[in-house]
Amino acid sequence: MRKNNQFALLAQRRFAPFFWTQFLGALNDNVFKTALLTILTYDALSWTTMDTGLLNNLIPGLFILPFFLFSATAGQLADKLEKGRVARYVKLLEIAIMAIAAFGWMTHHLWLLVAAVVGMGIHSTIFGPVKYAYLPQQLKREELVGGNGVIEMGTFVGILLGEILGAVLVVQKTWGLQLVAGATLAIAVLGWLASLAIPKSPAPAPELKINWNPFTETVRNLGFSRRNRPVFLSLLGNSWFWFYGAIMLAQFPLYAKNYLHGDHSVFVLLLAVFSVGIGAGSLLCERLSGHKVEIGLVPFGSIGLSVFGLELYFASVAYGGTALTTSLDLAGFLAQSGSWRILIDCIAIGVFGGLYIVPLFALIQTRCDPAHVSRTIAGMNIMNSLFMVVAALVAMVLLRSGFTIPEIFLTTAILNAVVALYIFSLVPEFLMRFLAWILIHTIHRVRVINGEAIPAQGAAVLVCNHVSYVDAIVIMAASPRPIRFVMDHRIFKIPVLSWVFRTAKAIPIAPAKEDPWLMEKAYVDIAQALHEGDLVCIFPEGKLTTNGEMNPFKSGVKKIIERSPVPVIPLALRGLWGSLLTRDKTNPFHRGFRRGPFSRLELAVGEEIPAAQVTPELLQERVQSLRGHWK
Known part of the structure; x- marks a missing residue:
């Protein structure tokens, strides 16, 4: 493989089937979740009398709840079992969950769909440790940043396409719900077919005895991760990114509808530019890092997240369409003064998010115990889920306290600066490498x-x-x-x-x-x-x-x-x-x-x-x- 071409991995069996398996999983998660959030935002009265803002924060919280409960067990399974086999079982589980969701769509049963959200959370919980522990087994060290970048790009392109597809399909008159049900089932089947070609990836700890108690294993897992201080603080930094992203993304539906006065196409556009930004930032890491694990990019990414989070607040305040009483389509939104400024801020947040997250993943993969990679990733997922649940609670508390959505963006950007300074003060190597970079x-x-x-x-x-x-x-x-x-x-x-x-x-x-x-x-x-x-x-x-x-x-x-x-x-x-x-x-x-x-x-x-x-x-x-x- 040429050193400057990370996309060459997509032509190799050790990478391509796994890439498409995880891509289709991310795609399906987001077709389903976005379709549900869209229908609840723009057609809420047909489904429930609950507060829409509450549901928009509750549903993402329920999706990540299984990460907190079952990640420790999933990490053990990924270290004990061959990873291609685990991936195939997970894809079969996804097919079953999407079949249940299809019944929920057809019968107009909201709580059956909410149960499927939890099911997809379990699916992603089991697959998460496999996803990031597979790469250091199959890729050379100099390929790891590029491979992670392509995986993150694929994940967020899958998120982008899933969000667009889910939002577009569900609002189609007459056949929208049937289209979503059929599409999610079809994508799940395609993911299983892709998983059949994943090459064998031997278990690093086949003799491991599974502790089925998720609570004691969670405590033990986090305790093990804390022994390696740089890795543990990188896990915290990774989890903080998901806190930041969870708060920002959860506000997009109501931000697009109530603040920007846009229809669902404006919501899709915000998601699209954010996801494109994440993908672009993830791919830029390969070039900016010089084909090595360059943690100096992490402070650079963090600075960008705060700067453009603040800028998004000021752009929102200056937006020219806040006084409108009618809903804007995509062209109408783009014609408003300040709309392009908002889009540039969203894509910049995504780019700097990619620069922040990819080096952290690569550092965790290269510096933790090779026999404990899956359980370390599981520990990270536990912390990610905890941070995202807290993010959902914080967003709900802020909304209940009278904060506007731009003020939530402002608060999150300021918190990001404070947390980044704290983490980098504990591990000055990040700032030192940033200065060197x-x-x-x-x-x-x-x-x-x-x-x-x-x-x-x-x-x-x-x-x-x-x-x-x-x-x-x-x-x-x-x-x-x-x-x-x-x-x-x-x-x-x-x-x-x-x-x-x-x-x-x-x-x-x-x-x-x-x-x-x-x-x-x-x-x-x-x-x-x-x-x-x-x-x-x-x-x-x-x-x-x-x-x-x-x-x-x-x-x-x-x-x-x-x-x-x-x-x-x-x-x-x-x-x-x-x-x-x-x-x-x-x-x-x-x-x-x-x-x-x-x-x-x-x-x-x-x-x-x-x-x-x-x-x-x-x-x-x-x-x-x-x-x-x-x-």
């Missing part, structure tokens, strides 16, 4: 050569030439894993950059004649980091270059390898000399204009050198060869 996508354009040679797992020492004050940040941004940097204690103390280095758990070192205690402590910290399986990066020159040429490598690297015999990976930065953050003594303004914005640089990665062969001279030779003549 910004650096290499604004001031510099960085090309990584042979980046796959940086080991995905296990301890290793990286050695690199020392050109600028931001060498560590460039290397950090290029690596798929966190790196412990060993750096001069004076650079470590530079204001602002010091926070980044401390957050990255950098190891300050000083020459023995300056601070022998700090030097010895650095070697002890390095040995401990390598013992724990971390990557450690050192700059063997011991100081920044003052002329662009490499200084002689010192013997400290040999001392490190003698204590901890691990492989050594040579790196070379080229193209960075002469930037404002180097020790080039020429005029800094002249240098800045000479290089121009978005200056190009490269990080070349060499093949690993076994510990037994490591000498300072050999390492300098390898790094010099990688760097070549380009400073």
Whole structure:
């Protein structure tokens, strides 16, 4: 597969049948739910006397309730059983549920349809752990972000098409209910047929003994997830996204009808642009992340969610059609002043949502215990469901308290900013990677050569030439894993950059004649980091270059390898000399204009050198060869 073409996965059996199975499931969920919500919004009196706003928040809440109750059990089943087999059983269950729903449509029985909503929630609960645990088993590490992006794109395209299809079919005169019943049954059958081609995906824990008590297993599952702090906080961040999305999407039917004064086509348009945005953001992750798990995109996505959530409030207040008494069709809505601004805000929220959620999924998949992926995903689904139930309750309380729908958008955007700051303060790695990502996508354009040679797992020492004050940040941004940097204690103390280095758990070192205690402590910290399986990066020159040429490598690297015999990976930065953050003594303004914005640089990665062969001279030779003549 070409590295720059994530869609090539759709032509491969290890991915395509699974993609279409989950796509058709998402499509069917949303044909059914949207048809029900549409008929209750625009033809409520024919079905019930209950408050429509209450039902619009209650039905999504009932759909996700099974996630809270049964995810722990579903996670165990996905770890114990072969995943293709589980998927096929789930699709048969979907056919049965849609048959019950068809009877509800035909008999005009609202509570039978509500029961089917719960049934589809159970269907999605069982399939959820399979969905995200399947990918790391079948995809290579460098394919994981792209694969997740395609899956998320497919999910939200399925949501989009399902919402459009459900909203359009159900309002057709005379035959609308029959069309919905037939379409949902047909889609369920197609999903089962697609699942038959899913290749075998062996169970990671076939000996696992199932705990059928969902409550004790839920507690145990969440307890296990909490042991890995970055993963657990990523689960929380993922769940917060679903809180945000649940509140926003649940308001769209009444927002379109009562605030924008649109008919059901306006409601469909809002859903369409939001879903297109999510799909576009999910696909952008592959390009923006450089084909690796780039969690620096998560703060970027979170900032966008708050900014455009606030902007949606102001756009709604400025909307020109609020005083209308007649219902607008699609063309009428688009003709109103401010309508395009609202649509741009909705699609932007979707784009930044995709940038937020895809890297979180990839981080969870790559950093949790491989034998516990399904149960970790199940733990995430439990938290997702809890957050979404709370979202439904919060939305109902706000509506009862007199909040307008734009004010709910405003409140949600502000809450998102507060929660994001809290999560990122607990795991500064997110913000640190964001700063690194910004650096290499604004001031510099960085090309990584042979980046796959940086080991995905296990301890290793990286050695690199020392050109600028931001060498560590460039290397950090290029690596798929966190790196412990060993750096001069004076650079470590530079204001602002010091926070980044401390957050990255950098190891300050000083020459023995300056601070022998700090030097010895650095070697002890390095040995401990390598013992724990971390990557450690050192700059063997011991100081920044003052002329662009490499200084002689010192013997400290040999001392490190003698204590901890691990492989050594040579790196070379080229193209960075002469930037404002180097020790080039020429005029800094002249240098800045000479290089121009978005200056190009490269990080070349060499093949690993076994510990037994490591000498300072050999390492300098390898790094010099990688760097070549380009400073």
